[in-house]
Amino acid sequence: MQSINIIIEYLMSPAFRAGAIVTLEISICGLVGGLLIGLFLALLQQSAVPGERPFRLFYLWFFRGTPVLFQVIFIFNVLPAFGIVLSGFSCAVLGLALNEGANMSEILRSGLQSTVKGQRLAARALGMDEFRILKLVVFPQAMRVVLPPIGNEFINMLRLSALVSVIAVQELTLVANQAASSSFHYLEALSAAGIYYLAITTIFMALQHVSERWADPRSRRQAVRNMVLNDVEAT
Amino acid sequence: MSTAKDILLEVAALHHAYGTGRATLNGVSFSLARGETLCVIGPSGSGKSTLVRCINALEPIKGGRIVFQGQHVTGSERQAKAMRRRIGMVFQSFELFTHLTAVENVALAPINVLGVEKTAAFRQALSLLDRVDLKDKFDRFPDELSGGQQQRVAIARALAMEPALMLFDEPTSALDPETVREVLDVIASLKRTGMTSIVVTHEMEFARSVADRIIFMDAGEIVEEGRPHDFFSAPRSNRARRFLNFQNS
Ligand SMILES: Nc1ncnc2c1ncn2[C@@H]1O[C@H](COP(=O)(O)OP(=O)(O)OP(=O)(O)O)[C@@H](O)[C@H]1O
Ligand SMILES: [Mg+2]
Numbered sequence: 198m199q200s201i202n203i204i205i206e207y208l209m210s211p212a213f214r215a216g217a218i219v220t221l222e223i224s225i226c227g228l229v230g231g232l233l234i235g236l237f238l239a240l241l242q243q244s245a246v247p248g249e250r251p252f253r254l255f256y257l258w259f260f261r262g263t264p265v266l267f268q269v270i271f272i273f274n275v276l277p278a279f280g281i282v283l284s285g286f287s288c289a290v291l292g293l294a295l296n297e298g299a300n301m302s303e304i305l306r307s308g309l310q311s312t313v314k315g316q317r318l319a320a321r322a323l324g325m326d327e328f329r330i331l332k333l334v335v336f337p338q339a340m341r342v343v344l345p346p347i348g349n350e351f352i353n354m355l356r357l358s359a360l361v362s363v364i365a366v367q368e369l370t371l372v373a374n375q376a377a378s379s380s381f382h383y384l385e386a387l388s389a390a391g392i393y394y395l396a397i398t399t400i401f402m403a404l405q406h407v408s409e410r411w412a413d414p415r416s417r418r419q420a421v422r423n424m425v426l427n428d429v430e431a432t
Numbered sequence: 433m434s435t436a437k438d439i440l441l442e443v444a445a446l447h448h449a450y451g452t453g454r455a456t457l458n459g460v461s462f463s464l465a466r467g468e469t470l471c472v473i474g475p476s477g478s479g480k481s482t483l484v485r486c487i488n489a490l491e492p493i494k495g496g497r498i499v500f501q502g503q504h505v506t507g508s509e510r511q512a513k514a515m516r517r518r519i520g521m522v523f524q525s526f527e528l529f530t531h532l533t534a535v536e537n538v539a540l541a542p543i544n545v546l547g548v549e550k551t552a553a554f555r556q557a558l559s560l561l562d563r564v565d566l567k568d569k570f571d572r573f574p575d576e577l578s579g580g581q582q583q584r585v586a587i588a589r590a591l592a593m594e595p596a597l598m599l600f601d602e603p604t605s606a607l608d609p610e611t612v613r614e615v616l617d618v619i620a621s622l623k624r625t626g627m628t629s630i631v632v633t634h635e636m637e638f639a640r641s642v643a644d645r646i647i648f649m650d651a652g653e654i655v656e657e658g659r660p661h662d663f664f665s666a667p668r669s670n671r672a673r674r675f676l677n678f679q680n681s
Contacts, residue, residue, distance in 0.1 A: 315523060316528075316529055318490065319521070319527035319528075319529075319586075320529075320541075321490060321516065322488055322490060322516055322519075322520075322590075323516070323517070323540075323545060323589070323590075323593060324513050324514070324516040324517035324541065325541065325545055326513060329544055334529055338531050341531070414530075414532065414533075414573060417533070418533065421535060421536060421571050424551075425554060425558065425570060425571070429551055429554045429558060430558075
């Protein structure tokens with residue numbers, strides 16, 4: 198009974214809340230950064246710019262062939278030697294984003310390829326330019342393919358974010374561990390952190406569910422019906 | 433027949449090759465009058481699809497010229513885009529946008545390419561779907577339609593750009609025999625409204641009854657050109673005779 202009270206106390210404490218927010222921020226920034234890098238790599242591959250292939254393969258080889266923990270420590274400790282001093286938080290996000298970019302490029306590539314060549318040709322035959330084809334034909338279809346794996350990447354990212362405690366970023370795991378070692382309430386402090394992690398994961402999974410429904414074209418059928426019945430047929 | 437002034441399309445000494453490969457089109461020349469329906473037939477690999485894609489500036493050409501409504505098709509990409517807007521194209525495998533309903537498929541290009549207001553574009557799309565007898569299916573997605581229905585939506589989608597010329601590349605080759613008719617009927621009905629069409633087809637009966645003119649291609653060349661009656665009853669070339677015998681057997 199006393200344990201539960203202590204857990205609740207930890208859950209409500211500003212330190213834990215701040216830690217959870219830092220964890221969330223790292224995960225979201227890492228995911229968004231990874232998405233941008235992945236999109237860049239995937240479009241680079243499509244563009245067939247000369248020399249893109251060795252560059253891309255080197256990137257994938259490097260970031261997949263070394264541990265994320267190593268990458269984060271490397272950025273934190275080696276960049277200052279070149280005069281680039283970043284906060285622990287920035288290093289954490291940079292490391293996770295660079296690493297995530299490698300995964301994302303593969304996910305996005307499969308999404309972009311899911312629109313068969315024929316539909317692009319049909320869009321060109323209708324007089325659309327490349328930008329419109331991407332926006333109106335390729336991306337909406339890619340969205341459906343990439344949303345589920347991107348959701349999984351976020352959850353991965355959330356778990357990886359605990360690694361950045363090694364560079365003293367005050368994220369949830371570090372906060373919990375510090376609280377536990379100073380009070381000896383290991384069970385309670387770590388349970389409180391676990392509850393935060395699971396809460397974030399659960400909220401995120403719900404968001405993922407909603408976004409997948411939104412990306413499902415069939416969810417638009419009723420809107421099309423209303424448009425036709427109210428606006429088009431009425432006038 | 434036609435006089436020189438209502439020539440809609442002129443193809444002259446057209447040469448094409450994929451990359452550095454061997455010629456796929458080797459000096460193809462013909463012209464098309466407004467309102468005419470031209471059927472292109474020939475064995476697999478003879479260059480029929482390539483010809484149709486060249487006319488729509490979807491393939492760069494190696495030589496010759498294509499003049500549509502008095503303008504060269506083979507100019508800049510900007511010019512090519514302007515040209516494609518006035519040429520409708522229908523593919524063997526439909527190529528509908530799978531994430532859009534039937535009515536959205538038809539309205540997409542008018543809204544985003546021509547800048548037609550959404551309600552107006554939908555109204556036009558519905559009337560085109562009505563024309564291909566699919567108005568009640570306006571809210572279906574492509575995978576909820578039969579092959580013949582999908583192809584009719586694809587025809588409506590091309591018509592929505594109000595093209596002066598329609599290109600059909602084997603529009604019924606991917607269809608079940610039962611649904612071939614409904615698509616061919618739509619193409620024949622376009623002819624009655626004065627549409628100019630080029631139809632690549634293996635449907636000899638359709639070519640015989642609907643075409644004003646037949647072009648028979650083999651190995652990247654036009655081997656024979658003529659009126660359907662003459663072509664089918666008395667083909668002049670050996671190659672055409674062999675091809676027709678093979679089709680009939
Ligand atoms: N994208 C391509 N790259 C290289 N060669 C191609 C390509 N498309 C077609 N070809 C070749 O060009 C030639 C003409 O092809 P095309 O598709 O125009 O023939 P077709 O008359 O339409 O045949 P089919 O009746 O089988 O559709 C063929 O030898 C074919 O193998
Ligand atoms: Mg073909």
